[in-house]
Amino acid sequence: MLGFILLLIVMGLVIGALARLLVPGPDPMSIGGTILLGIVGSIVGGIVGRAIFDDPTPGFLLALVTTIVLLLVLRRTTRRGTV
Numbered sequence: 001m002l003g004f005i006l007l008l009i010v011m012g013l014v015i016g017a018l019a020r021l022l023v024p025g026p027d028p029m030s031i032g033g034t035i036l037l038g039i040v041g042s043i044v045g046g047i048v049g050r051a052i053f054d055d056p057t058p059g060f061l062l063a064l065v066t067t068i069v070l071l072l073v074l075r076r077t078t079r080r081g082t083v
Helices: 002-022 031-053 056-077
Strands: none
Touching: 002 031, 002 056, 031 056
């Protein structure tokens, strides 16, 4: 279980960068915030993917989609210059 959590954290670093590249427009946060967002999306998407499919590949895709959705929600809810 500890290895799975470490995998999700490392995967979150990659997913945060991918989400930032795939979603055009200005980001309301720093790179560190994007990485943290990627880790959260990775944990949520990875756990859901593993629970539903019991395979890490859909977990990666769900983590990427979750991170993109979280990034879009964060952009929509924050004002420019506050984060």
